[in-house]
Amino acid sequence: MSNRRLIRLALFAVLAVVVVFALSDVLGLRASDTSVVSPKGYVGISHGSHTHYVPNGWDGSTSISDFPTSPPPEGMTVAEDGRIVPVE
DSSP states (O other): OOHHHHHHHHHHHHHHHHHHHHHHHHTTOSOOTTSSSOTTSEEEEEETTEEEEEETTOOSOSOGGGSOSSOOOTTEEEOTTSOEEEOO
16 A cells, blocks of 8 residues: 555544544433533533533423533532432
C-alpha cells in the first residue's frame, strides 16, 4: 500500500472511533456525564435560560418544571417526581 492510502485509512479509522463514541453517548449506550445515562443518576436538560436536572430514563410524563434547577448535592440524586433523594 502507498503512504497516501495508509494515511487515508488511518484517518478513516480515527473518524469511525469518534463517531462510535458520539453515538453511544447520544443513544445512552454507556454512562458518562455527557450522555443521556449519567453515572450520577441524573442529567441536565436545558430549558430556555436555565437547566433542569431530571433522573436517568425520564420519560416526560412529569412536567419538567417539577424538577430542580440546581444539581443535587454530593450523595443525592433526583427522583422520578422531582424530589432530591439520597443515592441508593
